[in-house]
Amino acid sequence: MSNTRIPLAAVIGSPVAHSKSPQLHNHWLKVNGLPGFYIPMEVDTEDLETVLRTLPKMGFVGVNITIPHKEKVLEIADLITDRATLIGAANTLIFRQDGKIHADNTDGYGFINNIRQNAPKWEPSSGPAAILGAGGAARAVVASLLDAGVPEILISNRTKVRAEALRADFGKRLTVVDWVQAGNMLDDAVTVVNTTSLGMIGKPPLRVPLDGLRPGAVVNDLVYAPLKTQFLAEAEEMGCHIVDGLGMLLHQAVPAFERWFGVRPEVDSATRAAALR
Incomplete structure (x- = not known):
């Protein structure tokens, strides 16, 4: 039966x-x-x-x-x-x-495959990644970026101790940056990921200054409501390759x-x- x-x-x-x-x-x-x-x-x-x-x-x-x-x-x-x-x-x-x-x-798998599908020219090893947030989703993103060969990850979280916990777990390729300095992480980053809920419908906006974003950088927001967040809209205007969160x-x-x-x-x-x- x-x-x-x-x-x-x-x-x-x-x-x-x-x-x-x-x-x-x-x-x-x-x-x-x-x-x-x-x-x-x-x-x-x-x-x-x-x-x-x-x-x-x-x-x-x-x-x-x-x-x-x-x-x-x-x-x-x-x-x-x-x-x-x-x-x-x-x-x-x-x-x-x-x-x-x-x-x-399978969150890390979903994250990487979303980027590979929507930014096929992405070269993870070509420079540092900058990550906003240090919650559960960030852990999956960090693990998969390190696995994909990203040489260095800059990470910033509103509560710094959570970012430091990730560094303790994942090692010396991670550098913790104060939240007030988070915009400075973007200058050299070829991969930028927002893993926070900031910018989501019903949540406060993501207030990190984005003027340091490099044209051509791959910028991903894990938020998918709205599909194109303010963060992604600004990144697109600056010539970045944007990837929304639904694909993950x-x-x-x-x-x-x-x-x-x-x-x-x-x-x-x-x-x-x-x-x-």
Whole structure:
């Protein structure tokens, strides 16, 4: 009976109603002609382990994990990939046939593939990267930039101690810059990433002066509501190659979908349209 089950997947967080993942995964299921459903699930922290241990018995093949559970799931998972360990968070769980929960983090993968797709001439090794913010997303970005061969990362966060914690974890290729000096990081940077929520709809604006941006630099904002933030609009006016944040969401979903449903989906214009519906 078990092999005739319709595979199910979900995104688990609190809140989760705003998530674009259901539109995205259900689009891929449909275009690939696959059976399956992907749903949003609001789950409180105290119920998380019970829910995760129960879902495989209900036909779930895996789940995405979002705020605030991305760190907590590492305490619950039976197996954790090196990259999830390094980042200190997981966004993707695979429920294995043997009943074990396998935790992975595909955020860094999504970040790099978004840049490579939308700025194909990007040369990570050609100069330093500047990163604004030092939260969970920044950790994934730092790990993947170092892996891609960026020689140096300048990082600035409103609370300096969080940036210093990243330097302690990732080592001497990171340099911490005071938030009031964050604009100065941009002078030599060939890659610039905003990992903060500043500039997002309903959040305060990103007030870092951008006059130091180099024309031709690749500038990425992880915020995708609005799609073109003020930060990206200014960078574009200064001749930078801008990459919006929606692509990271789309690309981080690719390895998860492939593991759960057995087909590697395409990130194309129809995928973007489905996520924006």
